[in-house]
Amino acid sequence: MPKTSDLILTRSQLALLDVLQTPMWILDIETMQICWANRAALTLWNASSLEELLDREGHQILGGSQLQLEENIPELAPGKTLSLRWRFDFKGNSVVLKCIGSSVITESSQTALLVEFCTYVLTEAENLGTVTIKRDSQTTCWEENWLLEGVAKATNQLLTTTEEAAAIAQALEALGQATLVDRVYIFQHHYHPQTGIPLTSQRWEWVKPGVTPQIDNPDLQNVSYDDIGMWWYETLSVGRAIASSVQDLPSPAREILQAQDIRSILVVPIQIQGDCWGFIGFDDCRQERQWTETEKSILMAAAGSIGGAIARTGAEAKLAQLNARLETIVEQRTAELKTANEQLRQEIQAKAQMEEQLRYNAFHDSLTGLPNRALFMEELARVVARAKQNPDYLFAVLFLDLDRFKVINDSLGHTVGDGLLIEIAYRLQNCIANSDLVARLGGDEFAILLNNIPELSRATQVAEQIHTTLSLPFILDGPEVFTSVSIGIALSSTGYDQPEDILRDAHIVMYRAKALGRSRYEVFNTAVHQQILAMLQLENDLRRAVKSLEEKNYNPEELEISSQFQLHYQPIVALATNRIVGFEALLRWDHPELGRVSPAQFIPLAEETGLIVPLGEWVLREASHQLHLWQQQFPDQRPLTMSVNLSFRQFYQSNLIEQIDLIFAETGVDRRDIKMEITESVIMDNAEFARAILSQIKSRQIQLCMDDFGTGYSSLSYLQQLEIDTLKIDHSFVSRMEASDNNWEIVKTIVDLAHNLGMDVVAEGVETREQLDKLHSFGCELGQGYLFAPALESDRASELLATGLQMPPGYSTHH
Numbered sequence: 001m002p003k004t005s006d007l008i009l010t011r012s013q014l015a016l017l018d019v020l021q022t023p024m025w026i027l028d029i030e031t032m033q034i035c036w037a038n039r040a041a042l043t044l045w046n047a048s049s050l051e052e053l054l055d056r057e058g059h060q061i062l063g064g065s066q067l068q069l070e071e072n073i074p075e076l077a078p079g080k081t082l083s084l085r086w087r088f089d090f091k092g093n094s095v096v097l098k099c100i101g102s103s104v105i106t107e108s109s110q111t112a113l114l115v116e117f118c119t120y121v122l123t124e125a126e127n128l129g130t131v132t133i134k135r136d137s138q139t140t141c142w143e144e145n146w147l148l149e150g151v152a153k154a155t156n157q158l159l160t161t162t163e164e165a166a167a168i169a170q171a172l173e174a175l176g177q178a179t180l181v182d183r184v185y186i187f188q189h190h191y192h193p194q195t196g197i198p199l200t201s202q203r204w205e206w207v208k209p210g211v212t213p214q215i216d217n218p219d220l221q222n223v224s225y226d227d228i229g230m231w232w233y234e235t236l237s238v239g240r241a242i243a244s245s246v247q248d249l250p251s252p253a254r255e256i257l258q259a260q261d262i263r264s265i266l267v268v269p270i271q272i273q274g275d276c277w278g279f280i281g282f283d284d285c286r287q288e289r290q291w292t293e294t295e296k297s298i299l300m301a302a303a304g305s306i307g308g309a310i311a312r313t314g315a316e317a318k319l320a321q322l323n324a325r326l327e328t329i330v331e332q333r334t335a336e337l338k339t340a341n342e343q344l345r346q347e348i349q350a351k352a353q354m355e356e357q358l359r360y361n362a363f364h365d366s367l368t369g370l371p372n373r374a375l376f377m378e379e380l381a382r383v384v385a386r387a388k389q390n391p392d393y394l395f396a397v398l399f400l401d402l403d404r405f406k407v408i409n410d411s412l413g414h415t416v417g418d419g420l421l422i423e424i425a426y427r428l429q430n431c432i433a434n435s436d437l438v439a440r441l442g443g444d445e446f447a448i449l450l451n452n453i454p455e456l457s458r459a460t461q462v463a464e465q466i467h468t469t470l471s472l473p474f475i476l477d478g479p480e481v482f483t484s485v486s487i488g489i490a491l492s493s494t495g496y497d498q499p500e501d502i503l504r505d506a507h508i509v510m511y512r513a514k515a516l517g518r519s520r521y522e523v524f525n526t527a528v529h530q531q532i533l534a535m536l537q538l539e540n541d542l543r544r545a546v547k548s549l550e551e552k553n554y555n556p557e558e559l560e561i562s563s564q565f566q567l568h569y570q571p572i573v574a575l576a577t578n579r580i581v582g583f584e585a586l587l588r589w590d591h592p593e594l595g596r597v598s599p600a601q602f603i604p605l606a607e608e609t610g611l612i613v614p615l616g617e618w619v620l621r622e623a624s625h626q627l628h629l630w631q632q633q634f635p636d637q638r639p640l641t642m643s644v645n646l647s648f649r650q651f652y653q654s655n656l657i658e659q660i661d662l663i664f665a666e667t668g669v670d671r672r673d674i675k676m677e678i679t680e681s682v683i684m685d686n687a688e689f690a691r692a693i694l695s696q697i698k699s700r701q702i703q704l705c706m707d708d709f710g711t712g713y714s715s716l717s718y719l720q721q722l723e724i725d726t727l728k729i730d731h732s733f734v735s736r737m738e739a740s741d742n743n744w745e746i747v748k749t750i751v752d753l754a755h756n757l758g759m760d761v762v763a764e765g766v767e768t769r770e771q772l773d774k775l776h777s778f779g780c781e782l783g784q785g786y787l788f789a790p791a792l793e794s795d796r797a798s799e800l801l802a803t804g805l806q807m808p809p810g811y812s813t814h815h
Contacts, residue, residue: 009104009114023117027101028110029073034061035112044088044097044117058382073113098180118180135744152672157387165204166475168306172206175282175302179295182211182285183262186270186306187220188278189233198225198233200278211285212265214260229253232267237276241300242267243291257283264289266296267671272311280306289307365440367418368425376439376447380499387492395451396459399488399506400428400466402444403518406610407652409482411689419476427469430676431462447486447503456491462486463521471519472540479688484519486510494524508532514608539605541591546611549618564590565615567622568791571800572762572784575776578805582641582675584784585623586791587615607649616650617659624667624674626794631673634801642676652689657696671700675726683722691722698723706761709750720757727754731765731785738770751778 009026017024018038025037037045037053045061047053053061062069065086072082082101092190097117104114168186176184192199199222204214214220225233229250235242241265246257257265264284270277280303338346364377371379380397387393402424409417421444428438428446437449450459466485473480505524511524512532522528545564569583577722589597606612629641634640652654661689664671676697683690694704705726706719729750736743745765754761763775766785775783788805 010107025115026104026106027113027115029060029070029113032062032066032069033058035106037513038641041117054736065335069113081623082113086115096201134582146351164309165694166308168204169206171302171306171309172204175280175299176206176208179282179299181282182208183214183283184280185214185283186280186410188277189276192222192224199223200225200233205277230257236267236269236279238277239269240272241269241296243296245288247288250609261285261531263287264291265293266299266675267294268299269302270310272307272314277307277310279303282549325716338722350522361682367421368440370425370429370446371437371439373439373441373447376437376441376449377499377503379437380449380503383449384492384496384499384502388497393492394453394456395449395492396453396456396505397490397502398448398450398459398463398466398521399490399503399510400446400448400485401510403482403484403514404648405444407648407686408483409687410654411652412479412481416476416481417474418482420474423474423476423484424470424483431465431469447506456493459489459491460521460523463489465517465522486518487521488512488513488524489521490524508536511535515605535605538594538597538602539609542602542605543609544587546606546614564592566590566619566793567619567626568793569623569626570784570791571789571797571805572782572787573640573805575772575780575783580637580805581639581782582643583797584643584677585619585626585645587619588791607647610649612647612649613653616645616647617663620644620660621663624663624669628667628669630801631670633798637801639673641673641675641703642669643677645677645707646682648679649683651678651693652686656693660697660700660702671702674702675705677705677728679707682708694722724757724759726762726782727757728762729766729780734763734765734775734785735767735770737774738768744774747775747780748778751775751780755779 014036023038023041023042023044026035027033027063028035037047037050042048042050045053047056048156058066062419065084068085072084072681084101086099090093099115101113101115104112106112158213168289170677172184172186176182179611183205186203187200188203190199190201193495201222202215202217202220205213207213214669229252231250232242232253244263246254248254249257249265260283262283262285264287267279267283268281269279280299282299308755363372363378364370365372383395405417405420408420421440424446425438425440428448432438432448434448435451437451439447439449441447447524448462450462450675453459462535469482471482488506488508490496490502490506490509492502494502494505506762509524509528509532510527512535513520516522549565555649566588568586570586571580572584573579574581587603589599589602591597601614606615623642623644627640631638631640653659664674678694698704703725704723705728706724707728708730709727720735727750729747733743733747733750737747751761760781761779762782762784763771763780764784766772766775766783766787772783772787772804789800792800
């Protein structure tokens, strides 16, 4: 079935594309055949008509590009684009074009790839390496059309987007993609407030993925033109552009730009009302680039559009100020003419307004302006009474609670948290009808009353719409923020006499949705109620167990474990020697009535309630103490490491580093032998904050391990930036290795990736000899799993250290 994010091309749309001067064609993904091309594209294959092109064999059309297409097309996600290189025999030359491909749906409901010419790249000459082809007037026209389309997109953003920062950011992105540069930015001229010398400061920036942003570089703020070269300011002030290879620029501009890895640059002045307001720059960090006069002319026009947008914003602000001043003057003159009776009338009116405001404040939330709990319960009481009188009257209550709001509030600040709540309130109002009611109950909790709905399924439809709406990023002061909500739904069909009861049930079932994962909703019923009560009972038991744990005083001389919590230790084995080189500490909970509770059941509950913080502190302390004891008991086993999981909540607590220092000081463990395991989600939720915390941990010589790699985001860009020592392959990959050759290759790719980044690898869930042999052949250094030993109590783990591993018959160490 076509995806909603795919573009569906009709015959009329293809007719419009046919008249474009930029070469475009459509590739059938299933047959790998060209099924349509516009007239500009036919010349690439030296074809006189589309029919002639379609009669040719696939290898004549695809050439050497077929393998690249087959490898990359499966990676094409809906709504995304794919960068391709397509080889042609064009006018006697073997050339390669850089193209952009995007997923489309043809009228016959077939999924296809729409390919659009972007620019020429290097071409291969026989036995002569790589040389650059000479562009003729036609190919130059194609590239200029590509640039003009990009400038048109940028201008459209400036004209249609009312918010200045968003409009310019989108325009810079369009210009960057059209010019194929690595960085586009805008600087503004201004003057020193005391000396009056001309200065310039960076205001906006777009960078290509993989290029280091400079927008936060303090050296690019309040830069004196004397430091760059006054010729730069003088050239731009007379409306002329600067286009050059950086190595050809005079000092000191050359050194400043080279320090930013810039190789070629085009700088175009932005003029407002005849004065040079600033400039827009285009950086190429990969090659020496020659800018044509046509390109300069087109980008000068784009700079004019940007200048117009900036001038428009300034004019609107000045007009608003003038209007405000005029209104003030009018009000002052009017007040002087009022009589005593009019003043008395105003006092009476002001008193009435104050009373109305007091009533409004009593029933509305001061931050979001939404109705508060009191007004919501008042309206809910009326609806419950109406439903009792009319059995056909249907309504529903939705209880919403934000997921991980405390983490956002603590890590990004209360100002961002308040802004997020305001924006969520606005989006929720857009998801309901005028007759419905949305209220903020307090904190990060909201409630929605769906009034007089045609059928009860309307409640789940609204819940799904809310999840879709909140999945979009929130653009606040600082980085983009992502959040989601857990929703509990209670329906009038259950039969309620009191409004408090239906809100309570919606609240209860919300907890079940939250326990099952983020961004979910659950509908209340009797069976769910019993499950939730059991979950709440388990939460209460967990709280009591943790409280008992916290009340125990830690004694470094005695390894005293709580009657309910204990640590088990799973060996980590060097695959080449069959020697235990470390353990992973795993938390176990022995409930006095339920027995052993699965970690999959109580760990998410501890994470959601925040109980994972004291539990995690206890685990780190106990594991560190146990490792210290083993290292004293088995000195010949060193180096022996201990891996401890660092949960999401622990990672974002403000005193994490102080806790780590205190625990290591108490236990006397060598911190170089501790490995802290984190998951990819910890990094992705707030990358900058995560990088800062991980840097502090590494500065203490603690090893870092990426756990469950491949099951989450698997962002290579973040992986390269972090000082990770070890990569753990999730057991799900290891367990599937024997199913097919593709699964072997996935694991081998992860191992090779880790080694290329300077990391060692631990394979989890090793259970068979075949898995072990294959992992060793891939160069995987370490493993853990039932083939070696399960997670053991400390005394059994001690016995294993004393006796060594006993492998199955026929096993021999790999040397």
